[in-house]
Amino acid sequence: MTAHTVLRIDSSARHQDSVSRRLTDQVIERLAPETVVTRDLSNTLPLIDEAWIGANFTPADKRSPEQRETLxxxxxxxxxxKAADTLVIGLPIYNFAAPTTFKAWVDLVARAGVTFRYSEAGPEGLLTGKRAILVVTSGGTAVGSEIDFASGYVKHVLSFIGITDIEVVTADRLAVDPEGTVNKAEEQVARLAA
Structure with a gap:
């Protein structure tokens, strides 16, 4: 599957010496997309609040100008x-979970009737036909272990909004073997289908 438009999402608080950013650079280079849109979550997103919830649950044709601005x-x-063919998400694990800035992004994009809908069969994701590549890094948490509350959460959220083609590049336990861990992750990047 060729990526024409990639949405790159960085959530590391670090810019210098960030392993997730460096590996995400390599994934982008491997995919060689026509267009890359970058969303850097380290610049913080607002948290949803009562005004946001009120605007979100007001029917679109009945929203005030202030509510439209809120959303x-x-x-x-x-x-x-919606515009992306592929998402490339740099996901460091902070204290066993996804960074709070990533959770803020999820709260802003997981919207009933927009990115998913409720049906008699249960929730249905509306952003189908997309690919996601997660670049998961950690200092000591093994990805997929019982103390990893990040990678499973992100996979679930993506599937919930319709993105089920998900691959994971893992650079976990960097505090234990930084060089070996990065080398293994780079091998995973090299095996990704462009």
Missing amino acids: ALSDSLIDEL
């Missing part, structure tokens, strides 16, 4: 998702 960033983030 403008959420709409923009969702437009980025």
Whole structure:
């Protein structure tokens, strides 16, 4: 599957010496997309609040100008998702979970009637036909272990909104063997289908 448009999502608080950013660079280089849209979550997103919830649950044709403005960033983030063929997500594990900035992004893009809908069969994701590559890094948490509350969460959220073609590049337990861990992750990147 060729990636024409990649949405790159960085969630590391680090810019210098960030392993997730460096590996995400390599994934992008491997995919060689026509277009890359970058969303850096380290610049913090607002948390949803009562005004946001009120605007979100007001029917679109009945929203006030203030409510439309309240949802403008959420709409923009969702437009980025819709336009992308592939998501490349740099996901460091902080204290066993995804960074709070990533959770803030999820809260802004997981919207009933927009990115998923409820049906008689249960929730149905609306962003189908996309690929996601997670670049998961950690200092000591083994990805997929019982103390990893990040990678499973992100896979579930993506599937919930319709993105089920998910691959994981793992650079976990960097505090134990940084060089070996990065080398293994780079091998995984090299095996990714462009």
